[in-house]
Amino acid sequence: MKHTSLKAAIHQITLLLSFYRGPPSKPTGHPIRCTVSKISNGSILHEIGHALGLHHEHQRPDRDDFVIIDPSVKKDKDYKVIPEGRKFGAYDCKSVMHYGKIPGKISSKGSACAGMGQRKILTMGDIAAAAAIPTFPFDTICGMIRSKSGNGYLLVETRGGVVYFGDALFCGSRGGQHLDTPVCGIAPTPSGNGYWLVAEDGGVFSFGDAQFFDSAIDSTRP
Ligand SMILES: [Zn+2]
Incomplete structure (x- = not known):
């Protein structure tokens, strides 16, 4: 070789x-x-x-x-x-x-x-x-959404990883990447083909068909 x-x-x-x-x-x-x-x-x-x-x-x-x-x-x-x-x-x-x-x-x-x-x-x-392979052990789980059909769900970790189960659609994550503050929530798009993650500092990350509008990050915060 x-x-x-x-x-x-x-x-x-x-x-x-x-x-x-x-x-x-x-x-x-x-x-x-x-x-x-x-x-x-x-x-x-x-x-x-x-x-x-x-x-x-x-x-x-x-x-x-x-x-x-x-x-x-x-x-x-x-x-x-x-x-x-x-x-x-x-x-x-x-x-x-x-x-x-x-x-x-x-x-x-x-x-x-x-x-x-x-x-x-x-x-x-x-x-x-x-x-997209589900990993174990998971970090601290801080949010969950169901798939459109209800036959699956996504969990999100505070470190930004997203784990899918059943027929939930994985569209990406912030797992393994630097985050200024932990992720604290996840919300699905109406189609079920995307989602937003929100971090504690107000940062928003969009995946799949989720559109990005703006973050709520306070740049004056120390
Ligand atoms: Zn083979």
């Missing part, structure tokens, strides 16, 4: 882990196995993704719009659709959690899944999905 690619791998892992604080609430127990001769940045990231609880992208229920799975492997554990999985964002052919073309098993549907199977960098979708 080249020194530069090792550095890149460490950078990518650091990036992934910086969005991830604490072990997952439901550890998968997935062992990280890497054959030294086949090790690559992306393969390590792929296995870490599993360990954090991410499934293969090509096992999403909407995968048939993008890839062709050979009938002979449709029931295999690495190819079957996982209906109970949680779709996160748009289908991401370039995700490190997506397989590349394997003759007789998986291929792109025409050009619908160009670039599938890359193992170089995390996509924005990979980073967003990793950031």
Whole structure:
């Protein structure tokens, strides 16, 4: 392995882990196995993704719009659709959690899944999905909102992390970022596709379809 690619791998892992604080609430127990001769940045990231609880992208229920799975492997554990999985964002052919073309098993549907199977960098979708993994132990929880359907909810931590359960939509958080004062509340948008967080100093953070109007920060405060 080249020194530069090792550095890149460490950078990518650091990036992934910086969005991830604490072990997952439901550890998968997935062992990280890497054959030294086949090790690559992306393969390590792929296995870490599993360990954090991410499934293969090509096992999403909407995968048939993008890839062709050979009938002979449709029931295999690495190819079957996982209906109970949680779709996160748009289908991401370039995700490190997506397989590349394997003759007789998986291929792109025409050009619908160009670039599938890359193992170089995390996509924005990979980073967003990793950031949305519920973490445990949680910081002090200070607020809660229900999902639009009522079949889920979001909790917010004083340090700005947002944790989703059920069908609640995670649209981002301030977890892992500097905050001048703790977060103390969360409010949903009417659509259920966004929310605002408010901090003790009056700072407001908007996510998803929530619009930002202004904060109530008193700049004269010491
Ligand atoms: Zn895998």
